Amino acid sequence: MLGFEFDARALKAIGDEFDASENDLRNAYSRALRRTAQTMKTRARKGLRTKLQLRTAGELRKRLQGFRFKRGKGMGEVSMWFGLNDMRVSAFKGRAAQTAGGASFGGFDFAGAFVAKNAKGRRTVMRRVSHKAWPIREERAPIEDEAQIFIEDEVFDEIEEVFFKHFRAEVRSRTLYSVGQRD
Secondary structure: OEEEEOOHHHHHHHHHHOOOOHHHHHHHHHHHHHHHHHHHHHHHHHHHHHHOOEOOOHHHHHHHHHOEEEEOOOOOEEEEEOOOOOEEHHHEOOOEEEEOOEEEEOOEEEEOOEEEEOOOOOEEEEEEOOOOOOOEEEOEEOOHHHHHHHHHHHHHHHHHHHHHHHHHHHHHHHHHOOOOOOO
């Protein structure tokens, strides 16, 4: 969970610049948070696909649905959560290879595992669940450390700039153009 705090004075200064009411500021803040979350989610998905060398972005799309911005008690605090559990080996680019002690795939070694075809017919690394022949399951590779570092250093490095761009645009549209006003 990553926490972010935005300067309340800067938010107030933008509100004063456009002579926005407290209700306009609160609504603009909520909308800017949602738009910022979407922007960060998109940047994270595109960057992680390249960084982790994934075959498709579909695997990440499932995990990044959990992006949540949660507004704190005031108007200056936010928390973000995203899923970084281990991923199936077949989601990564590379080729499975049988080794003397097990199998390897994309730089990961799996002792006691073997190479087999998955349901889609793609060669991947599998492991027996028990001592019996069946059931077998696909191995998973850890991504948390690499993804966490990438997200903190590359993606969320610009979160304040993105948020204030969205916030300024929302306050401007709500005050100058009466967007979101009920007649």
